Amino acid sequence: MTWNQEYERWNTFTSLDRKLRSELDQLQQDEQSLEDAYYKYLEFGTGGMRGKLGPGTNRMNIYTIRRAAEGLAAYVKSQNGEERGVVVAFDSRYMSKEFSIETAKVLGRNNIKTYVFSALRPTPELSFAVRHLNAAAGVVVTASHNPPEYNGFKAYNSDGGQLPPEEATTVIDMVNQVENELEVKVAEQTELEENGLLEWIDEEVDNAYLEALKTVNVNSDVAQAGDDLSIVFTPLHGTAQMLVEKGLQQMGMTNVHTVQEQAKPDPEFSTVASPNPEEHQAFELAIKEGKERGADVLIATDPDADRLGVAVPNDSGEYQVLTGNQTGALLLDYLLSQSSDVPANGIVIKTIVTSEFGRVIANHYGVSSLDTLTGFKFIGEKIQQYEQSGEHTFLFGYEESYGYLVKDFARDKDAVQATVLSAEVAAYWKKKGKTLLEALDELYEKHGYFLEDLQSLTMEGKTGTEKIENIMDNFRKNPLKQAGGLNVIAVEDYATSERLTDKGTKETIDLPKANVVKFILENDSWFCLRPSGTEPKIKFYYGVKTGSSEESLSLLESVKQSVNEQLNQVI
Template sequence: MSWYQEFERWNTFTSLDPTLRKELELLQQDEQSLEDAYYKNLEFGTGGMRGKLGPGTNRMNIYTIRRAAEGLASYVESLSGQSKGVVIAYDSRYMSKEFSVEAAKVLGRHGILTYVFSSLRPTPELSFAVRHLGATAGVVVTASHNPPQYNGFKAYNADGGQLPLEEAATVIDMVNQVENELEVEVGDQAELEASGLLKWIDSEVDQTYLEKLKEVNVNPELSQFASDLSVVFTPLHGTAQMLVEKGLQQMGITNLHTVEEQAIPDPEFSTVASPNPEEHQAFELAIEKGKQLGSDVLIATDPDADRLGIAVPNTTGDYQVLTGNQTGALLLDYLLSQSEHVPENGIVIKTIVTSEFGRVIADHYGVSSLDTLTGFKFIGEKIKEYEETKEHTFLFGYEESYGYLVKDFARDKDAVQATVLAAEVAAYWKSKGKTLLEALEDLYKKHGYFLEDLQSLTMEGKTGSEKIEKIMNDFRQNPLSKAGGLEVIAVEDYTTSQRKKKDGTLETIQLPKANVLKFILENDSWFCLRPSGTEPKIKFYYGVKTNSGEESRRLLDSVKQSVNEQINESV
């Protein structure tokens, strides 16, 4: 059907939700926006689906949620997992609880037991709950750190990880087989509750998770110095407050100060331009409070609490927000240096766009490291593989986009775990008379000055998708031979699983196929292009290494300039 025929199908549907009906009437006044709402189905990809709220096949609403849940129900039935059930959690966004109930009503219509948290909970607790309750699958209704007009639906398997590629392909196929989202049947909420097919969960899972959280701390002397640490915490209007506060308190942090204005769940995220700890402006209120109190570390989590950002005092009397790579390096070095016993087969897992700093630190301690594709589901998949084969013991997993996992009782990035460990690291270094920034500088002096950056271009709608494709095609067909004065020594194209070296020889990349290009430069530098799987963006990642911070900054700017020149020619 054409987009207009899809619109007509909705417009003539007599039982359309009244709120969506009113929104649809307004939408008809803007033909371009109307087309964008109907020109395709909101894609259910390997990371689930995410999009703007509103009427339309390309929007998040009760009908596209029902379509996704119907596909998930078919997946659960294919595994005979109805009695083990599905766990659903949700964040503070508009319609999150309503979408969770709609999903539960679809699943219940199929006779599938569904556990739903009675109030908002972090994504990592959903991952834990799937494993704890022995469920067949899980769902988180969240759009993570996207703007307020977005929401999403992320699916998890029985291991508590985001669906790996093969399972995701099965679910995607089942979702795509749902021909008419308007006609998906749902059960009655009251009847499902009475029959026991819809169960509300909360404190029992919370308490079990908090007990497991104690395993994150590694230093037996922690209680001697934790109470001296002053921490400012902000959940950025999201889900993390209860678990983070209790987690820090049970490890001995008594000087804890939550940013009150941002402790209130708020779908508008009204105190920040973006509820993303990767963005420095998200720390403005925390920095203000930190300066008043003279705090040692500021901690921010994103709305669904799977990403952690930290800021620390610098020499100018201000606070510096660390990058995800810098935080990862500090956490990893502390874990490996302070653990009483590091298994001989221990392994650190990171992604292909995460700094090489972590690999060098792991090498220093005689620990193996492994790269996966971008996306924590690939790290979770490897954890499960090593758990079964015993080939390696998982020690730490992380990605540059502020996602960390310390203990594998969850199988997705876990900002609650990362907060507890980050507080321990800060307390430890304070007991040694150092700030986290000084500890980081020591790591640079020891291993080299690694510096990274990320650029994102947002290109929404149909024309945006076409521009992103054009940029990727141009870099494939006209690859740079130099960037920032550095020779390109290899180009990795993950769509073909091939690494082409400067001399023309080809090597096979032993990772799943993905629309990613990575250019390997001389002197341990690189850059990478990757269209986002969950947002209308194309991302450009950069990494360099020299013998000084100033030199690394100059080189990074030069590499970025070379790449940006080709981007501008492409579009």
Template sequence: MEWQKEYERWNGFPELDASLKEELRSITDKEQSLEDAFYKNLEFGTGGMRGKLGPGTNRMNIYTVRRAAEGMARYIEEKGQEWKPKGVVLAYDSRYMSKEFAVETARVLGRHGIQAYVFTSLRPTPELSFAVRYLNAAGGVVITASHNPPEYNGFKVYNEDGGQLPPEQAKVMIDYVNQVDNELAIEVAEQGELEYSGLLKWIDKEVDLPYMEALKSVNVNPELTKNASDLNIVFTPLHGTARTLVENGLKQMGLSHVHIVEEQAVPDPEFSTVESPNPEEHQAFAMAIEQGKLIGGDILIGTDPDADRLGIAVPDENGEFQVLTGNQTGALMLDYLLSERNDIPENALLIKTIVTSEFGRVIADSYNVASLDTLTGFKFIGEKIKEYEESGEYSFVFGYEESYGYLIKDFARDKDAVQAAMLSAEMAAYWKTKGMTLLDALDELYQRHGYFLEDLQSLKMEGKSGAEKIEGIMDHFRHTEFTKVGELSVIAVEDYTTAARHMIESDTTETIDLPKANVLKFILEDNCWFCLRPSGTEPKIKFYYGVKSSTREDSEHRLTAIKQAVNDMLNTIV
């Protein structure tokens, strides 16, 4: 795309939204900013699209949102006229323009005669997933950029099962979106007309109440939680959507000592009390930790703005709060579920991703529960839940990924931080009856199964030049032969672009039974590994690391050595 021509097209459009026109005028003399805004169309990928707010074809604005909605409308029309009245459920978080983008989406869908159900106010992503299933809708959209900085927003698409689009469905919708030539010329219906005709229906309690009822099934031991009157919980929704459902859900379980971080309970598109509204980042827990120390908190719970990710922190023996990783929390949840549930089916299945710790697999094995790896992204976990639900081959008992996403009950088909908050609190109550914290329970798991440690590093590279650098890093690691990484030998290299696993010693190649993706994973000796993956939603390349040893000290040494070796390689490229 020649960005100058695209800029001229927008700048010369007489009906351009006034606020976007003003923003465009403010960067007229900034060539780099203009190029980044217009050098391509904002990519609509397998999960939808996400980008910075502002004018331009490579930005989130009412016109690029209309383009995505137009593609979705054509996709639904292609499935048949009977899909139109089934409709699309629309939810949104606390970000700038979120509600406006939801309404714009409804206006485009309405122009095609497609029913839209729009929540009257902020709702979490997992409730949207539930709503699609509960209303028997054709699909859903959440307007959110998850835990990205304030200048971002996004358009996340769901299918009729309430899951994010798997690759085959995504490819069809992406093709329809890409066929939309001129985002400035998309016709929309008037909001008032759609409300009058019933094609735009506002929803709230008719979905909230059934979701809360379904949430009761997450409670493994209701008697335990009803009697856990001494459990002190601190909860922060990080200026997002989770307060009402989490607070009410915990009280529904009988957990009455729930202390809200009030400064972070107010929806705020600037996320003004944190550097990043991401429970993966320890700084996001600063206020919760302060409050936890004041009230003697047993567990701190934090959710990201759209409430699909959850982090927890618990006190150590010195009263200092430690933030658990997603892998550690997932391991604790899995062990608790398998040890305390009395209805685990014989064909039970754990589903995790290829960059999630092997700790979960080992725990599942100890209970004779099968485990399955998917590509990174909860849409693949949701896809497998549906597949096995239909075939009966396996019964889903838990799904998680290292990036703080968990699903306990499959009434939602995406990661659900509301469910995870319920289970985390129940676990804390259970271990407190044993005179233990979640840290004690985790240490017990390590002693039983080995010390699994993981880490994640991200390199942020924005703009066109950043995308080229990320591509260069992947090419270097893909085409360079490695026999050792630090002191550890390379056993195999998995390249998911070709779905092939190359065994180094035997010089043989075998097929990986997963969809193709731009991911590289290096399997090292002694149960160690590292993985490279460009983010699908952010201008980043991510490096995942995993090790195992019989002692914490040895695992820490191995983790440090692998990271150093990879960083040394990176320094020769970037």
């Protein structure tokens, strides 16, 4: 169908939800907005789906939620998972609880039991709950750190991980087989509750998660002395407050101050421009309180609590936000240096756009490392494979975008775990008279000055998608030979699984196919292009390494300039 036909199908649907009817009527004269809302179905990809709220096939609403849930129901039934059921959680966004109930009503109509949290909970607790309850699948209704007008539907497999490519393809096919989202049948909530097909869960799972969280603690002596460490924490209007506060308390961290203006769940995220700890502006209120209290460390989690940001005072007394790569390096070095029983087959897992710093640190301790594609689902998939084969023991997984996993009782990035460990690491270094920045400098002196950066271009709508495709196509067809004065020694195209070296040799990349191109430069430097799978963005990742901070900063800017020169010719 054309977008006009799809629009007419909705516009003439007599039983259309009253709120969506009102919103659709307001769009009658806005042809551009109508086209964007109806020119395609909101894509259900490997991570589920995410989009703007509103009427339309390309929007998040009860009908597109029902379509996704109907596809998931078909998948669960194909796995004979009806009795094991599906766990559903939701965050603080508009319509999140309503969408979670709609999901349960579709699953229940298919005779699939659902376990639904009655109040908002973090994404990592959903991952944990799937494993804890031995469920067949999981769903979390969230748009992570996207703007307030977004929401999403993330699907998890029976291992508690986001769906890896093979499973995702099966679920995507089943979602796409749902012919008419407006006609998907749902059961009544009260009927499901009476028949035991909808069970509300909360405290029992919370307590089990908190018990598992105790295993994140590496050195109990450090943690018990944690009252000397002053922590300011902000959940950025999201889901993390309860578990973070209880988790820190049970490990002995008592000098914790939550930013009260951001403690209350708020779908507008009214105190920040973006509820994303990657954005330094998100730390403004935490910095203000940190200065008032003389805090040693500031910690922020995103709304669904799977990402964590850390800020610490520098030599000037100002708070500096660490990058995801820097925090990951500090956590990894602490884990490997302080653990008394690092297994010989231990492994650290990171992504292809995460700093090489982590690999160097792992090598220093005689530990293997592995790269996966971007997306924590690939890290979770490897954890499951190694658990089954016994080939490796998982030690730590992380990605540059502020996602970390310490213990595998969850199978997705876990900001609650990362908060607890970050507090312990900060307490350890304070005991030695050092800040986390000074500890980081020690690592740089030992291993080299790794420096990374990320540039994102937001390009929304149909035209934005076309522009992103043009950029990727141009860099593939006209690959740079040099960047920042460094020669390109290899180009890795993950769409074709080929690595082409400057010597003309081709090698196979043993990873799933993905729309990513990475350019390997001399001297351990690189840059990479990747369209986001969850946002209307294309991302440019950069990494360099030299013998000093100043050299690395200069080289990084030179590499970025070379890339931007070609980019500007395209756009």
